[in-house]
Amino acid sequence: MKKVLTIAGSDPSGGAGIQADIKTMSAHGVYAMSVIVSIVAENTMRVIDIEDVSLKMIDEQIDSIYEDIGTDAVKIGMLSNSDIMSTVADKLLEYKPNNIVLDPVMYAKGGNALMQENSINTLIEKLIPLCDLITPNIPEAEKISQMKISTLSDMKEASEKILNLGCRAVLLKGGHYIGDAIDVLYDGNTFTEYKTEKIDTKNTHGTGCTLSSSIASNLALGYSLEEAVSLSKKYITEAIKNDIHIGKGNGPVNHFFNFFNKEA
Ligand SMILES: Nc1ncnc2c1ncn2[C@@H]1O[C@H](COP(=O)(O)OP(=O)(O)O)[C@@H](O)[C@H]1O
Numbered sequence: 001m002k003k004v005l006t007i008a009g010s011d012p013s014g015g016a017g018i019q020a021d022i023k024t025m026s027a028h029g030v031y032a033m034s035v036i037v038s039i040v041a042e043n044t045m046r047v048i049d050i051e052d053v054s055l056k057m058i059d060e061q062i063d064s065i066y067e068d069i070g071t072d073a074v075k076i077g078m079l080s081n082s083d084i085m086s087t088v089a090d091k092l093l094e095y096k097p098n099n100i101v102l103d104p105v106m107y108a109k110g111g112n113a114l115m116q117e118n119s120i121n122t123l124i125e126k127l128i129p130l131c132d133l134i135t136p137n138i139p140e141a142e143k144i145s146q147m148k149i150s151t152l153s154d155m156k157e158a159s160e161k162i163l164n165l166g167c168r169a170v171l172l173k174g175g176h177y178i179g180d181a182i183d184v185l186y187d188g189n190t191f192t193e194y195k196t197e198k199i200d201t202k203n204t205h206g207t208g209c210t211l212s213s214s215i216a217s218n219l220a221l222g223y224s225l226e227e228a229v230s231l232s233k234k235y236i237t238e239a240i241k242n243d244i245h246i247g248k249g250n251g252p253v254n255h256f257f258n259f260f261n262k263e264a
């Protein structure tokens, strides 16, 4: 069985973060493992509080995975500050895992910050160069590339700027784009567009976590980057179409639409 690790924050409401990652990986038939770096008190409506795990415990959790099991892919999600980013980067340099997918989580859907503003330089200098793929949404890509993104052509220009920071590929997600849900993959040679109609739902909590975990799972399963992104775009689209009406705010997507659906 292929093994995929998520290094991210915990969402007790189950729609995003580590919980979404483990559900997604399990739905893909890979063995899911998790290193929790922050505990976030959040739900479908808001973020209430964040408590970071100590750097020592983050170190030891990562060591515990590589001492024993190892990984075929690693997904990185919410890293709330520079110290956590440096700790994770040092461990990636030590263990050199294959297939590192970074979702540079900065804000939750309600607008609450999940990453300290002053840690962006550490993200850019230490983490991004270690990654095979980075999957920013439009606001995150604007911060990293330091340009405004209003058009598809802006998305492509920002992808180029981000790739030049040293990662091997960029998937700029267009869920926040007006109009269709267009994601752009840039690998340094080719731009590939993945386009679906925007689904009319407020239940999009955890879409970014789910997409990046799906891509990491598909890479672990041996698909090429282009195939992995294509399969994962189909997965997130179906998961949104089969959304779950739970909570009073932005509800979760259905990670297990393949196993059951709303009509069943
Ligand atoms: N309403 C929607 N309909 C269809 N696809 C969507 C919708 N919202 C987001 N997506 C897709 O979900 C994925 C996550 O995108 P996005 O919402 O931009 O990320 P994030 O959750 O990090 O903000 C992308 O593939 C995007 O195109």
Ligand SMILES: Cc1ncc(COP(=O)(O)OP(=O)(O)O)c(N)n1
Residues within 6 Å of the ligand: 008, 009, 010, 011, 016, 017, 018, 040, 042, 077, 078, 105, 107, 108, 109, 110, 114, 204, 205, 206, 207, 208, 209, 210, 250
């Ligand atoms: C613990 C935790 N990690 C990440 C997020 C953000 O997830 P994302 O997939 O971008 O989804 P939304 O927050 O936009 O719904 C989170 N909320 N919590």
